[in-house]
Amino acid sequence: MNSRPLQPIARESTPCLIAAQLRQHIAEGALAPGEQLVEMEIAHELGVSRGPVREAIQRLTQEGLVVSIRNKGVFVSEFEAEDLLDIYEARTAVEKSAALLLCSRDRLRAGDELLRCVERMAEASTAEDLGAMSEADIAFHEKLVEMAASPRLSRMHATLLTETRMCLNRLEGRYNDESIRVSEHRGIAEAIREGNEDLAMRRLELHKEDALGRLLHLHG
Amino acid sequence: MNSRPLQPIARESTPCLIAAQLRQHIAEGALAPGEQLVEMEIAHELGVSRGPVREAIQRLTQEGLVVSIRNKGVFVSEFEAEDLLDIYEARTAVEKSAALLLCSRDRLRAGDELLRCVERMAEASTAEDLGAMSEADIAFHEKLVEMAASPRLSRMHATLLTETRMCLNRLEGRYNDESIRVSEHRGIAEAIREGNEDLAMRRLELHKEDALGRLLHLHG
DNA sequence: GCAATCAAGGTTGTCAACAATCGTACAGTA
DNA sequence: TACTGTACGATTGTTGACAACCTTGATTGC
Numbered sequence: 001m002n003s004r005p006l007q008p009i010a011r012e013s014t015p016c017l018i019a020a021q022l023r024q025h026i027a028e029g030a031l032a033p034g035e036q037l038v039e040m041e042i043a044h045e046l047g048v049s050r051g052p053v054r055e056a057i058q059r060l061t062q063e064g065l066v067v068s069i070r071n072k073g074v075f076v077s078e079f080e081a082e083d084l085l086d087i088y089e090a091r092t093a094v095e096k097s098a099a100l101l102l103c104s105r106d107r108l109r110a111g112d113e114l115l116r117c118v119e120r121m122a123e124a125s126t127a128e129d130l131g132a133m134s135e136a137d138i139a140f141h142e143k144l145v146e147m148a149a150s151p152r153l154s155r156m157h158a159t160l161l162t163e164t165r166m167c168l169n170r171l172e173g174r175y176n177d178e179s180i181r182v183s184e185h186r187g188i189a190e191a192i193r194e195g196n197e198d199l200a201m202r203r204l205e206l207h208k209e210d211a212l213g214r215l216l217h218l219h220g
Numbered sequence: 221m222n223s224r225p226l227q228p229i230a231r232e233s234t235p236c237l238i239a240a241q242l243r244q245h246i247a248e249g250a251l252a253p254g255e256q257l258v259e260m261e262i263a264h265e266l267g268v269s270r271g272p273v274r275e276a277i278q279r280l281t282q283e284g285l286v287v288s289i290r291n292k293g294v295f296v297s298e299f300e301a302e303d304l305l306d307i308y309e310a311r312t313a314v315e316k317s318a319a320l321l322l323c324s325r326d327r328l329r330a331g332d333e334l335l336r337c338v339e340r341m342a343e344a345s346t347a348e349d350l351g352a353m354s355e356a357d358i359a360f361h362e363k364l365v366e367m368a369a370s371p372r373l374s375r376m377h378a379t380l381l382t383e384t385r386m387c388l389n390r391l392e393g394r395y396n397d398e399s400i401r402v403s404e405h406r407g408i409a410e411a412i413r414e415g416n417e418d419l420a421m422r423r424l425e426l427h428k429e430d431a432l433g434r435l436l437h438l439h440g
Numbered sequence: 441g442c443a444a445t446c447a448a449g450g451t452t453g454t455c456a457a458c459a460a461t462c463g464t465a466c467a468g469t470a
Numbered sequence: 471t472a473c474t475g476t477a478c479g480a481t482t483g484t485t486g487a488c489a490a491c492c493t494t495g496a497t498t499g500c
Contacts, residue, residue, distance in 0.1 A: 038481075039481080040482095050456085052453080054275075054483095064372070070233060071480095072463080073482075089317065089321070092317075093314060093317030096317075150309055152284070152306050153306075234483080268484080269486070271483080289492095290453085290491080291493090292451070292452075
């Protein structure tokens with residue numbers, strides 16, 4: 001059944017693996033905003049030298065997940081209300097563009113795939129599993145952009161999604177209208193499936209404002 | 221007259237300076253697509269060790285300006301027709317979002333500022349200075365996003381602009397309807413100044429398709 | 441003539457040590 | 471008491487050397 005029995009081996013480089021691990025820790029909140037990342041510490045913990053660690057941290061710096069202060073250290077970024085606005089603004093910009101591409105190319109297949117993501121959200125919602133809920137939420141947006149098959153949009157989106165995860169961590173379990181959250185996503189998926197560009201745009205815009213409303217309400 | 225007599229000093233780090241220099245060389249075409257960048261060579265040329273150079277190159281890799289092949293080397297990215305589509309798609313996504321922000325915030329000031337950029341384009345056009353023309357073109361788009369005051373949109377856009385520069389280099393002096401190019405930009409600026417969101421969107425979309433049409437015509 | 445093998449060269453990947461810089465605590469002085 | 475100067479600790483910034491790896495070309499055997 002395996003169409004490609006032998007896949008080209010391409011084990012990722014050490015810095016890449018380290019960066020992925022750190023990224024996940026930050027997204028999950030294991031490394032809290034404001035916390036310092038010490039090169040030597042991480043290096044010792046992973047059993048490698050400072051070089052690869054330094055390279056990994058530098059990637060996170062460029063992604064904006066951590067900020068580096070010369071001769072002082074690197075720290076996990078802290079988000080202000082301003083940043084929340086910016087993250088969601090940028091993310092929506094990318095997703096709108098992706099949705100437009102899908103509408104004019106893969107409508108049906110994309111719509112169905114997204115509806116499948118919505119189903120997983122609904123399941124998590126009825127199970128009242130908030131962690132799975134957030135994961136499914138993220139997965140929906142990831143899929144949306146991924147299917148647009150635009151390397152640059154995807155790359156920009158990946159960073160924004162990590163930042164979104166960081167935001168969602170902060171309000172984990174603190175908001176409760178999960179049904180709205182599910183139906184919003186379903187609305188977007190259906191609009192794309194129907195190829196109704198204007199509707200998809202409006203619903204993505206609404207989704208952004210809704211999420212921001214919730215986040216800023218908790219933040220302020 | 222000086223409101224801030226003492227500005228906080230913040231000289232950029234060595235890798236940052238190196239990256240900027242390499243980026244410019246790539247954008248200008250001094251480092252042609254496909255060409256190899258050898259760490260040791262660059263290090264020796266700049267009088268530093270491989271460390272900072274490596275860090276700078278790594279930034280360019282993450283920006284997608286160069287591709288790195290393990291144990292072989294890093295090479296300036298080569299663009300296929302597919303990439304041209306992707307670059308302009310992503311760039312327009314960012315610029316549309318920026319334009320919307322400007323429409324609902326800074327309309328008049330932004331519009332005027334952009335019209336000033338258009339003036340510089342027009343001057344370059346009458347002087348038939350194609351280099352200045354391209355620079356003014358880029359400056360217009362840079363200003364557009366910069367004024368939206370969104371750090372994330374700006375960061376994404378910066379990379380896309382460098383890639384755009386690389387594209388424009390290839391057709392320098394090979395297309396001639398400069399008046400259309402100027403009027404397209406003027407149209408976008410005016411739509412923003414008037415706060416006409418729909419019109420601005422349509423004109424940005426048109427601008428993208430026009431540019432792509434020219435580029436792909438020369439490419440294929 | 442052709443294929444497989446082997447060696448050489450070059451490039452990146454990794455490492456440990458050293459230098460530069462910054463923040464802080466503490467003592468000294470007006 | 472408040473301010474200045476100084477020494478210390480910690481962290482990053484930088485360097486040169488070494489190891490791993492891939493590519494390439496020549497050489498050998500068939």
